[in-house]
Amino acid sequence: TGLASLLGELEAEIMHLIWDETDPLTVRDVLNAVNRRRATPTAYTTILTVMARLTHKGLLQRELVGVTHRYRARLTEAQFLRDATEQVARRMIQDFGSLAIAGFISAVDAADPAQLQQLRELLKETREGDV
Numbered sequence: 001t002g003l004a005s006l007l008g009e010l011e012a013e014i015m016h017l018i019w020d021e022t023d024p025l026t027v028r029d030v031l032n033a034v035n036r037r038r039a040t041p042t043a044y045t046t047i048l049t050v051m052a053r054l055t056h057k058g059l060l061q062r063e064l065v066g067v068t069h070r071y072r073a074r075l076t077e078a079q080f081l082r083d084a085t086e087q088v089a090r091r092m093i094q095d096f097g098s099l100a101i102a103g104f105i106s107a108v109d110a111a112d113p114a115q116l117q118q119l120r121e122l123l124k125e126t127r128e129g130d131v
Helices: 002-006 009-020 027-037 044-056 077-096 098-109 113-130
Strands: 060-065 068-073
Touching: 002 009, 002 077, 009 027, 009 044, 009 068, 009 077, 027 044, 027 068, 044 060, 044 068, 077 098
Parallel strands: none
Antiparallel strands: 060 068
């Protein structure tokens, strides 16, 4: 998925689990959900390490409830994707200048009408937010 290209495969899987839940999850909750989906079991320490890394990256918030840490997302999936793609676009423009912008324009020209309408709506929202 697109998310796995921004994060690692296991990081993306964990974030999807957390975004799909309304209540905070423990490492054990995530471990059980991951292991239900996979043929080869994942170790508790692996999940713990990845969740600590996601916390360090600012994607998860950890709170101590009794003696157990519970994790929740700091951003919605939409907020994360918007921030991440904006950072990628800025980096591309910084590194490649007008070639990156030309590439973006070419990609927009090749987009289907529904994607173009979504782009118009996003641009309108962005411009209205700047006023």
